Amino acid sequence: MPEGDTVFRTARALNEVLAGEVLERSDFRVPEFATVDLSGQRIDEVVSVGKHILHRIGEVTVHSHLKMEGSWHRYLPATAWRRPAWQARAILATAGWVTVGFQLGILEVLPRERESEAIGYLGPDILGPAWDPDEAARRLTADPARPIGLALLDQRVIAGLGNDYRNELCFLRGVLPTRPVGEVGDIPGLIALAHRLIYANRDRAERVTTGDTRPGKTAWVARRDRKPCLRCGTRILRGRLGETVLTERDVYFCPRCQT
Numbered sequence: 001m002p003e004g005d006t007v008f009r010t011a012r013a014l015n016e017v018l019a020g021e022v023l024e025r026s027d028f029r030v031p032e033f034a035t036v037d038l039s040g041q042r043i044d045e046v047v048s049v050g051k052h053i054l055h056r057i058g059e060v061t062v063h064s065h066l067k068m069e070g071s072w073h074r075y076l077p078a079t080a081w082r083r084p085a086w087q088a089r090a091i092l093a094t095a096g097w098v099t100v101g102f103q104l105g106i107l108e109v110l111p112r113e114r115e116s117e118a119i120g121y122l123g124p125d126i127l128g129p130a131w132d133p134d135e136a137a138r139r140l141t142a143d144p145a146r147p148i149g150l151a152l153l154d155q156r157v158i159a160g161l162g163n164d165y166r167n168e169l170c171f172l173r174g175v176l177p178t179r180p181v182g183e184v185g186d187i188p189g190l191i192a193l194a195h196r197l198i199y200a201n202r203d204r205a206e207r208v209t210t211g212d213t214r215p216g217k218t219a220w221v222a223r224r225d226r227k228p229c230l231r232c233g234t235r236i237l238r239g240r241l242g243e244t245v246l247t248e249r250d251v252y253f254c255p256r257c258q259t
Contacts, residue, residue, distance in 0.1 A: 004160025011048035050159025067105020149177025
């Protein structure tokens with residue numbers, strides 16, 4: 001699933017070509033909103049909030065979430081799409097650009113004043129202008145017995161962090177993802193590190209958490225199972241962690257550097 005930095009770049013790219021423009025065509029290929037026509041409406045802005053994308057158009061908001069397979073593309077008119085048309089869920093076109101949302105995990109059109117129904121449950125947006133590290137720390141420590149790996153991935157705690165950042169943060173702080181939050185020292189420092197990491201990557205096409213951009217060196221543990229730890233040489237292990245079997249995600253860790 002794309003993380004907050006990827007979603008931030010996607011929303012920014014859409015905003016660059018859509019903000020201030022008038023829609024000439026809208027096409028929502030989901031049953032509930034198939035009859036919605038926003039042509040003639042002006043696009044105020046496209047923004048990201050955590051992993052969510054909001055197109056603010058006239059009196060409505062087009063809310064989308066990429067989930068696992070989704071993506072938004074932008075094309076010049078009459079340009080061939082890079083994904084098949086049957087995967088398109090939303091098409092928003094102006095005189096100069098055609099933007100297409102493919103296989104969006106969530107797509108809905110709602111009155112602007114009801115945005116909170118879609119995103120009100122989220123914790124502080126780690127890449128947002130109103131980022132609040134103190135509120136993030138309060139939410140992170142609300143359940144001291146909860147594994148830190150689960151708390152970091154919970155969008156109700158911090159909006160925008162995903163699995164790669166969860167794994168990298170646990171490594172950098174020397175803790176296993178299963179360690180209870182109450183046993184993790186310096187929570188404000190952990191949150192500050194999370195913000196620095198994702199902020200540093202918000203303008204990069206390829207995520208780097210090690211400071212080394214060479215192939216195979218960009219991450220400490222994420223997606224590096226069975227490879228040697230870049231710090232101590234021990235083989236990186238992979239496990240599964242989630243609130244339920246259905247929400248389990250891969251965790252990567254160094255059994256020597258993390259305790």
